[in-house]
Amino acid sequence: MTVLDDIIAGARRDLEERKARTPIDDVIRAAQAAAPALDPMPRFRAPELAVISEVKRKSPSKGELANITDPASLAASYAEGGAAAISVLTEKHRFNGTLADLDAVRARVDVPLLRKDFMVEEYQFHEARAHGADLVLLIVAALTDDELTRFLALTADLGMTALVETHTAEEVDRALAVGAELVGVNNRNLKTLDVDLATFGGLAERIGDSAVKVAESGILTTDDVARVAAEGADVILVGEALVKHGDPTRAIGSFMAAAERATHS
Ligand SMILES: O=P(O)(O)OC[C@@H](O)[C@@H](O)c1c[nH]c2ccccc12
Numbered sequence: 001m002t003v004l005d006d007i008i009a010g011a012r013r014d015l016e017e018r019k020a021r022t023p024i025d026d027v028i029r030a031a032q033a034a035a036p037a038l039d040p041m042p043r044f045r046a047p048e049l050a051v052i053s054e055v056k057r058k059s060p061s062k063g064e065l066a067n068i069t070d071p072a073s074l075a076a077s078y079a080e081g082g083a084a085a086i087s088v089l090t091e092k093h094r095f096n097g098t099l100a101d102l103d104a105v106r107a108r109v110d111v112p113l114l115r116k117d118f119m120v121e122e123y124q125f126h127e128a129r130a131h132g133a134d135l136v137l138l139i140v141a142a143l144t145d146d147e148l149t150r151f152l153a154l155t156a157d158l159g160m161t162a163l164v165e166t167h168t169a170e171e172v173d174r175a176l177a178v179g180a181e182l183v184g185v186n187n188r189n190l191k192t193l194d195v196d197l198a199t200f201g202g203l204a205e206r207i208g209d210s211a212v213k214v215a216e217s218g219i220l221t222t223d224d225v226a227r228v229a230a231e232g233a234d235v236i237l238v239g240e241a242l243v244k245h246g247d248p249t250r251a252i253g254s255f256m257a258a259a260e261r262a263t264h265s
Pocket residue numbers: 054056116165186216217218219237238239240241
């Protein structure tokens with residue numbers, strides 16, 4: 001069993017509990033009553049590097065990262081720094097996140113929000129929308145082509161945007177084949193948790209201009225940002241470096257400036 005299998009098994013158990021508590025019809029109604037989803041793509045497609053800043057307390061690879069008691073304040077500091085979107089982990093066992101974190105962040109900021117969880121059933125997409133999410137994550141390694149196709153369609157029906165996450169050439173091909181417009185390359189292998197920052201550069205060309213490219217994970221320094229920007233990243237997804245930084249607002253600015261220098265020299 002890989003780490004990913006184990007996390008997904010936990011996510012499925014949690015999902016069963018929520019389904020027993022709140023019937024899907026109620027969730028669908030709440031999703032319909034929510035304010036329409038925001039579109040992150042114009043900003044992601046703009047020439048400047050876009051930063052998705054993540055609210056992340058802990059992770060299976062790094063353990064405790066930060067004692068975030070007020071996710072909304074952290075998110076506000078991200079928005080102030082110019083974050084193009086904010087990712088909120090809602091998985092509880094390995095990441096210590098909750099849907100309440102997403103609610104709190106939604107109430108505070110008006111930038112697009114990514115519900116970061118392990119999506120395996122339709123219920124979770126309605127739930128994401130009901131809690132104010134604008135984006136969801138589809139992990140190619142965890143889904144069949146049929147699921148990817150169904151979930152992409154449902155995401156679009158709900159007005160949301162899917163970040164389709166890959167880690168290998170084969171997964172990139174599968175993401176593009178199902179029509180993903182926003183493709184992430186996770187530098188972290190979710191089956192082993194090994195991080196290799198070269199993963200993004202190795203796959204960027206394969207994605208080419210078929211989709212907006214997101215470099216995910218293991219981006220810690222301005223040099224790391226400069227590297228993935230030069231390799232073609234349109235967007236970066238950063239958690240650890242921001243939650244551990246004393247001044248995340250400034251850190252986001254310095255990341256965007258580093259990308260600007262790397263791509264205009
Ligand atoms: O904290 P980092 O190394 O900057 O990584 C952020 C983000 O990429 C990472 O949290 C992530 C990317 N894809 C995932 C899938 C599931 C859980 C977590 C993730």
